[in-house]
Amino acid sequence: MEFNYNLPVNLLFGRGKSNRIGIEVAKYGKKALIVTGRSSTKKSGLLDKTVNLLKEAKVEYEIFDKVEQNPLTTTVYEGVDVIKETGCDVVLGLGGGSIMDAAKSIAFSAKNPGDISEYIFGMKQGSEVLPIVLVPTTCGTGSEGNCFSVLTNPETKDKKSLRTNAIIAKASIIDPELMTTMPKNVLASVGFDALAHNMEAYVSKAGQPLSDIESFYGIKSLAENLPKVYNDPTNLEAWDKVTLASTLGGMVINVAGVTAPHGMEHPVSGLHDVVHGKGLAALTPIIVEKSWESDIEKYNDISKLIGGSSAKNCADAIRSFLEKINLNVTLGELGVKEKDVEWMSENCMKVSKPSIINHPREFTLEEIKNIYYEAL
Secondary structure (H helix, E strand, O other): OOOOOOOOOEEEEOOOHHHHHHHHHHOOOOEEEEEEOOOHHHHHOHHHHHHHHHHHOOOEEEEEOOOOOOOEHHHHHHHHHHHHHHOOOEEEEEEOHHHHHHHHHHHHHOOOOOOHHHHHOOOOOOOOOOOEEEEEOOOOOOHHHOOEEEEEOOOOOOEEEEEOHHHOOOEEEEOHHHHHHOOHHHHHHHHHHHHHHHHHHHHOOOOOHHHHHHHHHHHHHHHHHHHHHHHOOOOHHHHHHHHHHHHHHHHHHHHHOOOHHHHHHHHHHHHHOOOHHHHHHHHHHHHHHOOHHHOHHHHHHHHHHOOOOOHHHHHHHHHHHHHHOOOOOOOHHHOOOHHHHHHHHHHHHHHOHHHHHHOOOOOOHHHHHHHHHHHO
């Protein structure tokens, strides 16, 4: 047995930990670029709280609030321009997965000029980066615990991750209390993304003992607690477990990678800007139906953890779970058309080939097309 597990991030986890934002940011710079979304942190009061905490810690700041639900490479360049104009020396990502991903890429691009797509596709390498502090407000991507930053190129529609240890945060402040203001529909989609991370890492060919242990715990925690917080957002103990499982989901894909569901979803949201978790919900049960025989032991575990009885009915167990959080959806309902299947299938093999190879059953191009058709 041989494996390597390297994840140099300082995780500060617990209710009320967001009160440390100023203290932590001050360790890494004197002027912060606060990367956030257009409304949620303003409505919740978190942005105002953060500004006050930075002032207390004598940290100056600029606010960049233009990040989309599927962040664009062009938005990253806008953020870099603000850094150049204002002299920010630390990047603070305040929001959900899209915000954190954008913050990481802005911090990277500030030190690595040129087309970020060239770094994403491995044509260029970069190691320098501005220090990053992340504060997640959704329990989905786990971006606070990994080296990924998923971006969409608006010209090519390619949606793919920048992957480099350089963009692992110096500190991630994970406060479950920040999750409680999410609308139900957002919670369902981000929560299923977290579950998908853990399930995919668990069956991944690149998995190893530590990632298996963490993803098993993550699946169990989400299966038991995501419906609880969906129905009762005041259940703070359940929020603790859901939030930790989300962070674990980010950590395990840092090691084990994602598999076919994420690989096939990225072309969907790259083309149509759909909510990532909804795209996963449309694809995952069908992919599992066509995969369970490739790793009966692992799919048997997943099935039992989420309410099924065997690997054979794992897909149905996932569908039943999706019903509990009102997330049963088809690609057709998300705006995908039959005419899109050809492009999405080709794009999947272009941008997501490693994820397809990583899956327990490696699908052919024709099989990928058929899955897309079935998911319509």
